[in-house]
Amino acid sequence: MQSTRVSFPDGALSGEGEVLLVDQAASIVVVDATPFHPVDHTWPDQPGDSGSITVGDVQLRVAEAVMAAISDEGALAVGSDIPVKRGGEGWTWMVGHRTEGAIPAGIAIGARVTLTVDADHRHALSRGHTACHLASLALDAALADLWRKQIGTDPLGSPDFEGRANQSSRIHADGSVDEYRLGKSLRKAGFDSEGFAATLDQRETRINEILAGWVASAGESRIEVEGPSIIDRRTWRCTLPEGEVGFLCGGTHVRSLAEFASISVSLDLRDPQLLVMTTTAVPAP
Numbered sequence: 001m002q003s004t005r006v007s008f009p010d011g012a013l014s015g016e017g018e019v020l021l022v023d024q025a026a027s028i029v030v031v032d033a034t035p036f037h038p039v040d041h042t043w044p045d046q047p048g049d050s051g052s053i054t055v056g057d058v059q060l061r062v063a064e065a066v067m068a069a070i071s072d073e074g075a076l077a078v079g080s081d082i083p084v085k086r087g088g089e090g091w092t093w094m095v096g097h098r099t100e101g102a103i104p105a106g107i108a109i110g111a112r113v114t115l116t117v118d119a120d121h122r123h124a125l126s127r128g129h130t131a132c133h134l135a136s137l138a139l140d141a142a143l144a145d146l147w148r149k150q151i152g153t154d155p156l157g158s159p160d161f162e163g164r165a166n167q168s169s170r171i172h173a174d175g176s177v178d179e180y181r182l183g184k185s186l187r188k189a190g191f192d193s194e195g196f197a198a199t200l201d202q203r204e205t206r207i208n209e210i211l212a213g214w215v216a217s218a219g220e221s222r223i224e225v226e227g228p229s230i231i232d233r234r235t236w237r238c239t240l241p242e243g244e245v246g247f248l249c250g251g252t253h254v255r256s257l258a259e260f261a262s263i264s265v266s267l268d269l270r271d272p273q274l275l276v277m278t279t280t281a282v283p284a285p
């Protein structure tokens with residue numbers, strides 16, 4: 001068995017493949033190639049795609065695509081039960097289609113099946129993921145003057161607040177929620193937390209101005225792949241007025257910022273140690 005070939009980086013929503021594995025107990029079907037984007041088991045920021053698998057007139061609902069891995073000893077592990085990071089040695093990496101209900105007999109090893117992703121849900125998640133990345137770049141830019149020491153920079157050249165402080169990122173349909181730890185170590189690194197708290201409203205306004213400019217620029221957004229399998233590295237690239245940005249990302253994205261009517265954030269610092277940034281995307285009509 002080899003790693004699943006994936007077509008979601010090109011924006012595919014349907015495809016065909018041969019069933020390689022059916023695990024009734026785990027409700028998992030593995031196909032040699034799939035358009036389904038799976039949730040990552042180590043950094044589960046973007047939910048997996050939903051959709052269906054069909055063969056003839058047999059249709060099986062896929063609740064969510066997840067990562068699956070088979071050890072060299074033949075043990076199947078699914079999602080958060082996988083004990084190593086994606087791509088780890090000694091494992092074969094696959095997209096598992098987690099099904100709803102019993103897997104019908106027609107969907108058996110060797111069967112040729114058609115895979116169909118729920119398009120509206122995918123597109124909403126792609127907008128949410130692109131908006132999440134743009135909001136984090138705008139956040140870094142809007143906080144740049146709060147650093148008293150030199151730290152590493154993000155792809156736009158701003159001090160990398162995101163890289164230093166982000167502790168979780170959750171993408172949903174047309175938006176995301178990011179949490180940032182504003183603790184002692186960030187202050188030691190030179191971040192002016194008090195100055196930030198005192199100017200929270202202005203910072204939020206500034207982020208939203210930057211985002212409005214980027215949406216208006218209608219730049220291109222795409223995913224670059226180093227190979228066809230689920231474990232090949234993928235990079236999100238986006239053209240902004242300031243230049244092209246790119247960073248490693250396993251998720252799905254819009255093709256153009258023209259797909260947005262707007263992207264905006266709200267900042268919440270009710271707990272002074274924890275910044276919560278909620279990002280909302282509105283699709284273009």
Ligand SMILES: [Zn+2]
Pocket residue numbers: 129133236248249250251
């Ligand atoms: Zn990403």
